[in-house]
Amino acid sequence: MLKTRVIPVLLMKNRGLYKGVKFKNHKYVGDPINTVKIFNDKEVDELVLLDIEASKYNKVIDFEFIEEIATEAFMPLAYGGGIRSLEDARRLFGIGIEKIILNTSAIENMDLLEVLIRNFGSQSIVVSLDIKKSIFKKYRVYAKSASLKTRYNPIEFAQKMQDIGVGEIIINSINNDGMMNGYDLKIIKEISDTLDIPVIACGGAGKLEHFVDAIKNGVHACAAGSMFVYNGVHKAVLISYPKYERLCQLFKEK
Amino acid sequence: MITIIDYGMGNLGSIANMVKKVGGQSFITSDLNEIKKATKLILPGVGSFDNGMSKLRELDLIDILNKKVLEDKVPIMGICLGMQLMTNFSEEGKLVGLGWIDAQSKKFVSDKLKIPHMGWNIIYQKKVSKLFDELTSEKRFYFVHSYCVSCNKEEDILTKTSYVHDFVSSFERENIIGVQFHPEKSHKFGMALFKNFVEKY
Numbered sequence: 001m002l003k004t005r006v007i008p009v010l011l012m013k014n015r016g017l018y019k020g021v022k023f024k025n026h027k028y029v030g031d032p033i034n035t036v037k038i039f040n041d042k043e044v045d046e047l048v049l050l051d052i053e054a055s056k057y058n059k060v061i062d063f064e065f066i067e068e069i070a071t072e073a074f075m076p077l078a079y080g081g082g083i084r085s086l087e088d089a090r091r092l093f094g095i096g097i098e099k100i101i102l103n104t105s106a107i108e109n110m111d112l113l114e115v116l117i118r119n120f121g122s123q124s125i126v127v128s129l130d131i132k133k134s135i136f137k138k139y140r141v142y143a144k145s146a147s148l149k150t151r152y153n154p155i156e157f158a159q160k161m162q163d164i165g166v167g168e169i170i171i172n173s174i175n176n177d178g179m180m181n182g183y184d185l186k187i188i189k190e191i192s193d194t195l196d197i198p199v200i201a202c203g204g205a206g207k208l209e210h211f212v213d214a215i216k217n218g219v220h221a222c223a224a225g226s227m228f229v230y231n232g233v234h235k236a237v238l239i240s241y242p243k244y245e246r247l248c249q250l251f252k253e254k
Numbered sequence: 255m256i257t258i259i260d261y262g263m264g265n266l267g268s269i270a271n272m273v274k275k276v277g278g279q280s281f282i283t284s285d286l287n288e289i290k291k292a293t294k295l296i297l298p299g300v301g302s303f304d305n306g307m308s309k310l311r312e313l314d315l316i317d318i319l320n321k322k323v324l325e326d327k328v329p330i331m332g333i334c335l336g337m338q339l340m341t342n343f344s345e346e347g348k349l350v351g352l353g354w355i356d357a358q359s360k361k362f363v364s365d366k367l368k369i370p371h372m373g374w375n376i377i378y379q380k381k382v383s384k385l386f387d388e389l390t391s392e393k394r395f396y397f398v399h400s401y402c403v404s405c406n407k408e409e410d411i412l413t414k415t416s417y418v419h420d421f422v423s424s425f426e427r428e429n430i431i432g433v434q435f436h437p438e439k440s441h442k443f444g445m446a447l448f449k450n451f452v453e454k455y
Contacts, residue, residue, distance in 0.1 A: 001376050001394055040275075043441045045374055045396075071267030074275075074441045076396055096265030098398065098439070123372045123398075 004251045005221035006211060007046045008039060008228040008241065009202060012081075013053040015065055019225050021178030023130070023146035026052070029229045029237045032065075033072050040074045042241040047077050048101065048170075048223060050128075054082025055104040056145040063091055070096035080128055084109075089116050093124070101126045101170065104143040106161065107150055113164055122167040128202075129154055129161075131187060132174040139187055146174045158191045169195065170223065173203030178226050180206025183214045192218025208242060208250050215251060256280040256452065257292035259319075261309040263335060264300035268438040276445055278452035284313050294455060295319075295328055299335030303359065303401070304347035306335050316352070323354055327429045329455040337425070337432030338403060346401050354430050357405040357422070364418040370400040377413040377423045377435070384454040385412070385424075385431060389446045395423070395435035403434060429455075 010032065011018050017035055018026035029035075032049070039047060049069060053059055061082045070077055079092055080101025092100055100120075106113050106127045116125050130142045131154045141152040158169055171191055173184040183204045192199045198220035205211065205224035214222050231238035242250070256273055258266050260282050273280040280296070283289065297319075299306050310316050322328045332340045341351045344359035351359075362369045377393045379386060386393065393413075402421035405411050412431070415423035424433040431451070437444030 001374060001392065040441055045441075067265065067267070070265060071271055073268060074272055074439060074444060076439050094265065096268060121370065123368060123370055 002045075002244065002248055002251065002253050003220075004211075004215055004247070004253070005046055005200075006242065006247060007048055007200065007221055007223040008044055009048045009050065009223045009225045010035060011050050011052045011225065013051065015062070017229075018052070019178065019229055023052075023174050023177055030239070032069050035229075035239055036069055036072045038239040039241065040072070042239075043244060044075050044241055046221075047073060047075055049077060049079050050101065051079075051081025052145050055143070056147055058082075061088055061092070063095060066092070066097065067095035078126060080126070085112070086115055086119060089120060093120065099124050099126050099167075101128050103128045103130060104148075106166075107141065107143045107152065107157075110160075110164060113161075113166065117165040122165045122197075125166055126168045126170060126200075127161045127166045128170040128172050129158060129191075130172045130174055131184075133184070133187070142174060154187060155190055155194055159194055162195050162197050166197065168198045168200060168220075170200040170202050171219075176204030179204055180226050182206065182210045183222075185213055185217045188214055188219055189217040208246070212250060255292075256294045256296055257289060258282045258296045258298060259289065259315065260284045261299070261306070261313055261315065263306055263309060264298060266298055269296060269298055269333070272438045272444060272448050273452060276449035276452055278448070284315075286314055286318055289315060289318055289322070292322060292328060294451075295322065295330040297330060297332040297336035297339065299333065299339065300398075301335055302346055303335065303338060303344040303351070304349045306339050307347070307349040307351065310339070319352065323430060329429045329451075330431065331451055332430075332432040333438070334399060334434060334436060337434055338401060340430065340432050341403055344401055355405065355410055355425055355427055355432065356407050357403050357410065357425065359401045359403050361401050362399075362418050367418050369418075370398055371402075371417045372398045374440075375415050375417060375423075375435075377415050379413050380411045381409070381426075383412055383426055385426065385447055385450050387446075387450050387454065389443065393443055395433075395437065395440040395443055397423075397435045399434060403432070
């Protein structure tokens, strides 16, 4: 069985799926339910769904629609976006979400994080670190869909998340998002070397070899958006996912 | 028609959808009279053992389920907690289980591996079953559980899976099937399993 997970990340706003570049200029790529149905047929082992406006514009979580999506998903589904309370988390697990992903709330309310871990266990709680590199090559953690800079250094913050008991960390590079030129391997390596918990690389994957680069730098799983929704240089929308055998061959597993 | 028993333990939508996807029909209900008429049943469930048993009792479903399963021999598949409820008891709770299978549910104990066991894992078949027809190669399924079943009768064991130690990932005895994994979240493997349950049971 393949140990390395490859996870499509779907970005949602107003019940549509979008994909941007560097967390901006989001373009419509399709209907979430339809897309999940396509991923069902492609034997995707895990899917991440993020509402990119819920935190940024203080919107309430669209539970009804998320339930519709979860009902169509024949694979485990993780959701992130606008999770602010124990009650939010409880409702999400109740409608069939397997893992919840926190970003803004993890930064602003670490008490909530502890409560969630105590109630649902580490394995269900994921923190996404949206990281931006400045022109002086200094890394900082961002909140609210990359619109708010925090004072946190990503490595220290990741360590803190592990200490609190978070189950997994997604490293999401704002600079590399949508560029499809590869992950930010430097920060991936630094964080992976620091942590024992699984690290998921996100932001920048454009081809299968980028996954191998990330694995070599210590990640347990690779996530990608553009690569699985676009095709060709003109970025025509086409949902794709590599075959299981191809991934086994790629990671030289089995 | 498959009757999916709704006793308030989790979202059953993906089970119903998968049955539909493989060409079957299903119906989600907690109504005693509907369950009386059932010709094939699914007992799903996510949550704690005592909570599950209490909900079945509150809905007054235990007697009718005993009759359907033990006397009428209606095919039934328990999923995750649903499987564990079919055993005699669980270390998780104080209430007695349905006791249809001579087995019990025990807590995973490990200082090395994370509990719950959460993620994809392989199942190893221990006996022949129609449930796995057309699933000849490596069989991967998605698991989320902190307690696992151990059977007292070797012949009931359908598959085993290795996590911390080997445990019973599914059992089958006459009309009774229990699976620890979530076929409704295990894409093509789950679809093959549901297709067999729809067509061959």
